[in-house]
Amino acid sequence: MQSAFVDKLAGYGPLSPADIAFLEATVATARDVPARHDLIREGDEPGPLFIMIEGWACRYKLLPEGSRQITALMMPGDCCDLYASLLGEMDHSIATITSARVASVPRAAFEAEILVRPALLRALWHMQLVDEGTLRAWIVSMGRRDSVERVAHLMCELYVRARSIGLVSDQRFELPLTQTVLGDALGLTPVHINRVLRRLRLSDVMELSHGSLVIADITKLAAVAGFDDNYLHRRLRRAA
Amino acid sequence: MQSAFVDKLAGYGPLSPADIAFLEATVATARDVPARHDLIREGDEPGPLFIMIEGWACRYKLLPEGSRQITALMMPGDCCDLYASLLGEMDHSIATITSARVASVPRAAFEAEILVRPALLRALWHMQLVDEGTLRAWIVSMGRRDSVERVAHLMCELYVRARSIGLVSDQRFELPLTQTVLGDALGLTPVHINRVLRRLRLSDVMELSHGSLVIADITKLAAVAGFDDNYLHRRLRRAA
DNA sequence: CGCGTTTTTGAAGCCCCTCAAGTGTAGTGG
DNA sequence: CCACTACACTTGAGGGGCTTCAAAAACGCG
Numbered sequence: 001m002q003s004a005f006v007d008k009l010a011g012y013g014p015l016s017p018a019d020i021a022f023l024e025a026t027v028a029t030a031r032d033v034p035a036r037h038d039l040i041r042e043g044d045e046p047g048p049l050f051i052m053i054e055g056w057a058c059r060y061k062l063l064p065e066g067s068r069q070i071t072a073l074m075m076p077g078d079c080c081d082l083y084a085s086l087l088g089e090m091d092h093s094i095a096t097i098t099s100a101r102v103a104s105v106p107r108a109a110f111e112a113e114i115l116v117r118p119a120l121l122r123a124l125w126h127m128q129l130v131d132e133g134t135l136r137a138w139i140v141s142m143g144r145r146d147s148v149e150r151v152a153h154l155m156c157e158l159y160v161r162a163r164s165i166g167l168v169s170d171q172r173f174e175l176p177l178t179q180t181v182l183g184d185a186l187g188l189t190p191v192h193i194n195r196v197l198r199r200l201r202l203s204d205v206m207e208l209s210h211g212s213l214v215i216a217d218i219t220k221l222a223a224v225a226g227f228d229d230n231y232l233h234r235r236l237r238r239a240a
Numbered sequence: 241m242q243s244a245f246v247d248k249l250a251g252y253g254p255l256s257p258a259d260i261a262f263l264e265a266t267v268a269t270a271r272d273v274p275a276r277h278d279l280i281r282e283g284d285e286p287g288p289l290f291i292m293i294e295g296w297a298c299r300y301k302l303l304p305e306g307s308r309q310i311t312a313l314m315m316p317g318d319c320c321d322l323y324a325s326l327l328g329e330m331d332h333s334i335a336t337i338t339s340a341r342v343a344s345v346p347r348a349a350f351e352a353e354i355l356v357r358p359a360l361l362r363a364l365w366h367m368q369l370v371d372e373g374t375l376r377a378w379i380v381s382m383g384r385r386d387s388v389e390r391v392a393h394l395m396c397e398l399y400v401r402a403r404s405i406g407l408v409s410d411q412r413f414e415l416p417l418t419q420t421v422l423g424d425a426l427g428l429t430p431v432h433i434n435r436v437l438r439r440l441r442l443s444d445v446m447e448l449s450h451g452s453l454v455i456a457d458i459t460k461l462a463a464v465a466g467f468d469d470n471y472l473h474r475r476l477r478r479a480a
Numbered sequence: 481c482g483c484g485t486t487t488t489t490g491a492a493g494c495c496c497c498t499c500a501a502g503t504g505t506a507g508t509g510g
Numbered sequence: 511c512c513a514c515t516a517c518a519c520t521t522g523a524g525g526g527g528c529t530t531c532a533a534a535a536a537c538g539c540g
Contacts, residue, residue: 013326043470061380064466069383071376086253086366091373091471126326128368133331135375136311140301142382143309143427147496178518187383192496194520209519226304230283231331387528418486432528434488449487450537487536494529503520510513 003027004077004165005051005103011164012126019120022113027051030103039094039102046090048104051079055100056176060184061092070185072134073097073158073177077165082124083111098176133231142187145226150186151196152225155206156236159215164234171218176211200224243267244317244405245291245343251404252366259360262353267291270343279334279342286324288344292316295340296416300424301332310425311375313337313398313417317405322364323351338416373471382427385466390426391436392465395446396476399455404474411458416451440464 006023009015015023030053033039040047042061050057057074071092074080080094085107096102114121137157141150162173177185179193186193201207205224206215215221222236229236246263249255255263270293273279280287282301290297297314311332314320320334325347336342354361377397381390402413417425419433426433441447445464446455455461462476469476 059376061376063380063384067384069380071379083365084369086362087369087373087473089470091473092376122326125323129324129327132372132375133327135372135379136299136301136332138379139311139375139382140303140309142379144303144307180518189497190519191498191521194518195496198520230329233327233331419488420486429529430487431489431530434486435528438488481540483538483540485537485539487534489534490532492530495527497526498524500522501520502522503518505518506516508513508515510511 003053005053005079008077008165009120009123009127012123012130013119015119015123016117019117022117023120026105026110027053027103029105030101033096033100033102035096035099037096039096040090041093042090044090046081046084046087046107049079049081049107049110050094051103051105052076053101053103055102056097057094057100057102058097058181058185059092059094068184069187070181071138072131073185075158075161075165075167079127082128085111097181130231130233133233137231147186147188147192147196148199149225150188151182151193152200152205152221153227154182154186155208155213155215156218156222156225156227156229157232159213159218159221160229160232160234160236171216172212172214174211175208175213243293245293245319248317248405249360249363249367252363252370253359255359255363256357259357262357263360266345266350267293267343269345270341273336273340273342275336275339277336279336280330281333282330284330286321286327286330286347289319289321289347289350290334291319291343291345293341293343295342296337297334297340297342298337298421298425299332299334308424309427310421311378312371313425315398315401315405315407319367322368325351337421370471370473373473377471387426387428387432387436388439389465390428391422391433392440392445392461393467394422394426395448395453395455396458396462396465396467396469397472399453399458399461400469400472400474400476411456412452412454414451415448415453 003024005027006020009023010020039050039057052074054076058070059072060068060070062068114124141153145153158175159168162168167173179190183190183193197208204216205220206213218236227236243264245267246260249263250260279290279297292314294316298310299312300308300310302308354364381393385393398415399408402408407413419437420430423430423433437448444456445460446453467476
């Protein structure tokens with residue numbers, strides 16, 4: 001079985017066996033990281049490239065008064081900041097949410113290698129563009145969707161992403177995010193997240209409890225969210 | 241005098257005279273576009289690369305009910321979507337705000353050319369990373385800043401960006417954005433934008449009127465915004 | 481000069497926040 | 511086995527920020 005990262009990249013463009021072997025070797029360097037552990041902090045020099053093997057992480061920024069805004073949720077297969085070394089310092093932090101396995105890839109070696117692997121470069125660039133589209137979709141949610149729509153929209157996104165790496169079975173998947181984390185991601189308070197989840201549960205749309213999301217009605221969920229899957233470049237419903 | 245685009249890229253890394261000549265030739269193909277004109281729409285196949293020469297534009301997404309969320313404001317020197325052709329279709333639209341001069345660069349030729357101009361590739365990548373940091377900063381604003389902070393923060397960002405392309409003189413610059421456009425960018429109603437601008441005016445922080453922003457007190461403005469310029473990788477105050 | 485757009489202001493209401501308290505759950509050590 | 515702790519979840523009450531609706535004033539362009 002290949003790692004989620006290799007699967008994901010292969011989905012963005014055909015890779016040669018040599019490319020895949022190189023990636024597998026890269027990913028084999030993974031180490032365990034405890035939950036709630038900063039991998040890198042805002043202001044630090046860009047360090048190694050992180051690739052999520054197992055578990056969840058997030059990018060975030062802290063505000064002066066102490067509140068936190070998460071700008072991206074990372075699940076297995078996600079990686080970060082190709083070529084970030086061009087920038088002098090990190091403009092955000094990255095931390096694990098759950099305990100995780102993370103590959104730390106020396107930046108220089110990796111960046112040199114992909115220059116001689118054009119298919120890999122294309123796949124990585126493709127991934128970068130999808131991530132950027134995801135950032136835009138988050139801005140739209142924060143700006144123009146109310147709390148119920150916003151939660152529903154995030155769940156749709158996570159559902160599609162989780163499914164694409166084989167984490168969904170029977171319309172359910174592990175989603176070990178506390179209501180505080182969801183609040184930090186969506187710009188809401190944990191208290192309000194709780195009320196929104198209750199409403200979605202009572203209207204038989206979805207239920208999130210004990211770290212597991214069960215989607216009762218994906219069509220209704222997508223309708224509530226006003227979810228359009230085009231930005232992920234993966235379909236919510238597979239073509240008929 | 242060079243174009244803002246060339247200036248901007250040169251700021252991200254040293255370019256050879258040949259690189260600069262190539263860019264100037266590319267930019268020379270600019271054409272005039274009227275205000276409020278879509279350059280490309282969500283769902284379209286990625287077309288040419290757009291480079292802003294003069295005037296303002298924005299990326300935006302439309303929601304089912306008809307509201308609009310702007311995800312990026314583009315000023316002279318900004319360009320969009322290098323390698324977007326990897327994606328099958330656009331996940332957002334791009335439109336002019338004012339009348340503008342826009343260079344439309346054939347994608348294939350440009351992408352081929354930068355492969356043999358490594359310095360240019362690096363500069364473009366750097367620009368891409370800064371744009372991504374800007375998206376993250378917008379998410380933070382939408383999630384965790386109230387309306388006054390949010391307006392102040394956007395003004396700080398636009399001030400730094402405008403200054404870096406030489407548009408600011410005497411703490412003022414042309415900012416031809418209607419209150420409706422600002423609302424669409426910040427996730428607020430035009431009515432509320434109006435009240436926020438009044439408050440900022442009455443507290444002698446800044447005044448936006450007749451398409452021109454006058455910053456009365458940049459220090460106070462940055463304090464109100466909780467503005468940290470690190471994501472733009474340009475300083476609000478130049479080093480002493 | 482006239483008309484459409486933008487700006488401005490008021491009044492009422494709702495969504496989400498803040499504050500507060502209580503329940504449930506998992507892990508720790510007596 | 512049961513306190514004890516820490517943390518997440520849940521629920522209620524009250525308040526404030528922003529929205530909605532409405533209309534008038536100012537601006538800008540033909």
